[in-house]
Amino acid sequence: MAGKQILIVEDERPIREMIAYGLRRAGFDVREAGDCRDARQQLADRQPDLLLLDWMLPDMSGLELARLLKRDKDTRELPIIMLTARAEETDKVAGLEGGADDYMTKPFSPRELVARINAVLRRAEPGGGDDRIEIEGLALDRASHRVTANDRTVPLGPTEYRMLEFFMTHPERVYSREQLLDRVWGGNVYVEERTIDVHIRRLRKALEAFGCDHLIQTVRGAGYRFSARSH
Ligand code: CA
Numbered sequence: 259m260a261g262k263q264i265l266i267v268e269d270e271r272p273i274r275e276m277i278a279y280g281l282r283r284a285g286f287d288v289r290e291a292g293d294c295r296d297a298r299q300q301l302a303d304r305q306p307d308l309l310l311l312d313w314m315l316p317d318m319s320g321l322e323l324a325r326l327l328k329r330d331k332d333t334r335e336l337p338i339i340m341l342t343a344r345a346e347e348t349d350k351v352a353g354l355e356g357g358a359d360d361y362m363t364k365p366f367s368p369r370e371l372v373a374r375i376n377a378v379l380r381r382a383e384p385g386g387g388d389d390r391i392e393i394e395g396l397a398l399d400r401a402s403h404r405v406t407a408n409d410r411t412v413p414l415g416p417t418e419y420r421m422l423e424f425f426m427t428h429p430e431r432v433y434s435r436e437q438l439l440d441r442v443w444g445g446n447v448y449v450e451e452r453t454i455d456v457h458i459r460r461l462r463k464a465l466e467a468f469g470c471d472h473l474i475q476t477v478r479g480a481g482y483r484f485s486a487r488s489h
Contacts, residue, residue, distance in 0.1 A: 261285065261286075261287060262286055262287065262306075262307040262308065262379055263286070263287040263288075263289065263304075263306040263307050263308075264281055264286050264287070264288050264289070264306055264307065264308050264309075264310055264375065265288075265289045265290070265291060265297065265300060265301070265306040265308075265309050265310065266278055266281075266288060266289070266290050266291070266310045267291045267292075267293070267294065267296075267297040267309065267310065267311045267312055267315065267320065267323070268290075268291075268292070268310075268312040268315075268341065269292050269293055269312065269314075269315050269316050270312075271292070273364075274290055274292070275290075276368075277310065277368070277371065278290055280368030280371065280372070281368075281371070281372070281375075283368075284368070284372045286375075289306060293315055293316050293317045293318075294315055294317050294318040294320075294322075294323045295317055295318075297309075297311075297323065298323075301327075301333060301336075305332075305333065305336060306336070307337070307379060307382075308336070308337045308338070308339065308375060308378060308379060308382075309327070309336055309337070309338045309339070310339050310341060310375075311323060311324060311338055311339070311340050311341065311358070312340075312341045312342075313340055313341060313342040313343070314343070320340055320341070321340070321358075324338050324340065324357045324358050325357055327357065328357030329357075335382070337359045337378045337379065337381075337382045338357060338358045338359055339358065339359060339360045339361065339362060339374060339375065339378055340358040340360075340361040340362070341361070341362055341364060342361055342362070342363055342364065343363070343364045359378050359381070359382075360374055360377070360378050362374060381427060389401045391426045391427065393426060393429065393473070393484075393486055394470065394473060394486045395407055395408045395470070396412075396426075396465070396468075396470045396473065398422060398423055398426050400423065403419055405419065405422060407465070407468035407469075407470050408468070410468065412464055412465065412467075412468055412470075413464060414461070414464055415460065417442070417457050418457060418460050418461040418464060420442050421438070421442050421457055421458070421461055422461060424438070424441055424442050425473075425474065425482075425484030426484060428484070429484045429485060429486070430483065430484070430485050430487075431483060432477045432480045432481050432482070432483045433481050433482055433483070434480060434481035435451040435454040435455075435481055435482075436451065437481065438454050438481070438482065439451065439454060454482075458474060458482060461474060462474050472488070473485065473486060
């Protein structure tokens with residue numbers, strides 16, 4: 259997605275410059291900020307297409323900034339990829355709860371970063387990426403809202419469909435109930451977290467008939483994950 263503008267917020271200059279160099283080579287238009295204050299000023303001037311946000315920053319944590327941006331209607335839609343040096347899953351979950359669209363654990367290769375950026379930008383586009391997603395014989399057609407398993411239709415209610423669509427476009431990540439509420443129902447609706455479990459159960463039951471229920475995994479104490487692998 260060459261030509262897209264990316265704002266990098268990272269206080270460690272050598273790292274920031276290295277990332278900027280890699281992204282410029284990939285054709286992105288790159289701006290840089292050394293702290294959250296600087297980043298917010300730049301965001302007020304002109305909004306980039308994506309924010310690359312370091313977790314550990316001197317004035318405010320990247321996580322706090324992500325939360326602020328997702329709460330503000332002007333920046334709510336801005337895709338954010340968090341950069342973190344911590345590898346624990348719980349931190350990643352916290353990062354995503356804070357509103358990040360994806361995260362990368364340092365160190366990472368420039369190629370890996372470009373691939374992630376492109377994936378997040380594609381999802382952020384109206385219509386959001388590929389129309390047909392297929393994982394392990396389970397296929398979701400976003401144009402017709404139809405789900406099939408080995409070419410047989412899987413009957414799903416609208417909420418179960420939206421939930422499955424979210425999972426299939428965000429595989430291999432753990433999402434808490436709170437995050438699922440935000441992402442599947444939208445932040446302004448009042449739904450109890452227990453409701454999530456009810457819909458997860460219905461979704462699993464629908465998939466069970468086709469031998470696909472193992473794709474929806476419970477991660478104890480963290481939430482749910484869509485994964486083709488067993489963990
Ligand atoms: Ca840092």
